[in-house]
Amino acid sequence: MGSMNSPLQHYADAFERLPEAARTTHRREALQRLLALGLPTPDLEDWKYTDLAALRELTPGPSDYRTIPEGAPPADADGLDAFNATFAVDGLDVEIAAKADLAEPLLATGTGHRRHRIRVGRHARALLRIELDPDAEFQTAFFDVDLAEGASLQVLRTQDATPDAQLITRIRARLGRDAKLDVSTVDLGGKLGRHDLNVDLAEPGAEVRLRGLFVASGSGLIDNHTRFDHRAPHGTSRELVRGLAHDSGRGVFNGRIVVHPGAQKTDSEQRIANLILSPKAEINAKPELEIYADDVKCAHGATFGQLDLTALFYLRSRGLPEAEARALLTLAFAMEPLRQIPNAAFRNEALKRVATHLRSDLDEAALVS
Known part of the structure; x- marks a missing residue:
């Protein structure tokens, strides 16, 4: 199953450690596709800005294979799809x-x-x-x-x-x-x-x-x-x-x-x-x-x-400190797609998550720079 010198040999080894019931024909076919293609690299246009180099060294950990999803990846699947089809569970x-x-x-x-x-x-x-x-x-x-x-x-x-x-x-x-x-x-x-x-x-x-x-x-x-x-x-x-x-x-x-x-x-x-x-x-x-x-x-x-500096000037002219005005404009920009979510419960949850995230993650230095 693959060459011992292959940089993806650890995936083949991890597959052989799966429970026997999990080493199905579809999974083995997916593994062969993974070993042939490898994970996507920035040489591919769709992955130009995203390097998965760090992920290539990770070995899938122990999993519960009580439920074994069947089905091979699509014919045009890339190596990442093949990876998922090889090791996915439940x-x-x-x-x-x-x-x-x-x-x-x-x-x-x-x-x-x-x-x-x-x-x-x-x-x-x-x-x-x-x-x-x-x-x-x-x-x-x-x-x-x-x-x-x-x-x-x-x-x-x-x-x-x-x-x-x-x-x-x-x-x-x-x-x-x-x-x-x-x-x-x-x-x-x-x-x-x-x-x-x-x-x-x-x-x-x-x-x-x-x-x-x-x-x-x-x-x-x-x-x-x-x-x-x-x-x-x-x-x-x-x-x-x-x-x-x-x-x-x-x-x-x-x-x-x-x-x-x-x-x-x-x-x-x-x-x-x-x-x-x-x-x-x-x-x-x-x-x-x-x-x-x-x-x-x-x-x-x-x-x-x-x-928007004009909007920022307007808010500051109404007495808001600069950092607070910048935070308010940032939040308003982020909210537009969220307000259009049709599911009310999820919409409210998403609005709260984003507001909390921005408040905790955007410190004054980041907002003012």
Whole structure:
């Protein structure tokens, strides 16, 4: 199983230490793909700003394999997907019946590496709550989602991590006719946070909406990548993302929208705004549009800036100290996507988390610089 001189030999060794019942054919195939591809490197465009070198030395720890999620990674899976398919445990495996309306949310929590499979039947409705382990040295959570005709899924994802946590999530979703996927994400802190959202609007009338906020602080990196493939007519996609970076924090947002031939009447909009709060902070944002149809409405844009000096002057003229005025403007900037979260309970929770995080994490020196 791999060469003894391979830099990934420790993954092969860790696999052989799994319980016999966990060393399934699908897992072994995933391991072979991992050993062949390795983990992604900055040589790849999608990983240009994110180096996983430190993760290559980590060996998956002991896990509970009572529940063994089956299923090989997709044919186009990269090494990270293969890693997750090799070592993931105890993921959701849910089939929601047609026309069902789940009263309770699906919960994707826990430690270690998880792989989840969710199928939402025709005209059914569900809510998925993703809560990552804030103390994880290295955690991956991968989701395979399929929405049938008229199905609706709301995803609420939070990452509120300690400075040493390294957390990676990836959602692959296929949307049927008139299906709706609504995603709200909040990324706060951590050493490394990476979130991929890949949506295939496969049939007419499919709709995806994303609203997100990320706050990169300390020396941490938060990297968000999205790809929406419009493959059928009358599809709709919306992205509203706000990013903040301070201290030596780095943020990345790459949003790619592809309108395939025949996807006429596509309506797509992508808005990304970024606020840089200290000289050493950095944000790289790259909206991308590929259009191969001639009757579409598509728009995208990314902005970068610092706090509005006119607004700052106004608040100071009303008696607010400069540090407090800067903090208030920072919070107001961060709140725009959060206010649009449709789930009231999660919206209020997210607003409180972000306010607390900014108050504790943005000291006066960072705000004033």
